[in-house]
Amino acid sequence: MSKIKISIWFAVLFVVVALLKSTSSAGVATHIWEENHLKAYPGQDGTIDIYLQNMVGEDDIVFLVDYEENDGGVTSLDKKRYEVPLGRSDVKVELNYAIPGDAQVGHTYNVRLLFSTVSPETEGGIRAAAAYGRVFPIDVIAKPEEVLPSPSEAGADYTFVWYLIGVLVVAGIVVYFVMRKKNN
16 A cells, blocks of 8 residues: 555544544434424414433533524523533423414414533533534414314213103102002
């Protein structure tokens, strides 16, 4: 092999070894994403649950959460810094939303968050490790009409039960008089 090929192989090996040390499995999981929009009607509010994870690596990490886009200001975060210990995948971020009462049906609010990971240093500083951008689209839909139950669905119909009780009472009376007549 030529010296150039050997140098390239060593360079590739060096990069791979350097990257292995910095490999982590930090991530962001949620049930709302670009292909699975949240459906909400005007005036509705609620919470989108987002879970942060730190499954592989050597250290605990910190997620810094910030807005890249908050279309219409329909969402809010309670806090923007989350500590995620090594081995955890259940650190919850609550993204609160409130759709305005005059929101146009058919409109989509796009909310984009940036999740930056940082590693706490032993000397108190921090260094950036990775960042994840996530979009949380919210589609405005018409408010579903409340369907009132029909009178027959409102409560159970006990007509048959009352007829059965009436028949049993009449049968009991007939049996009573027949037995009384036989005894006389």
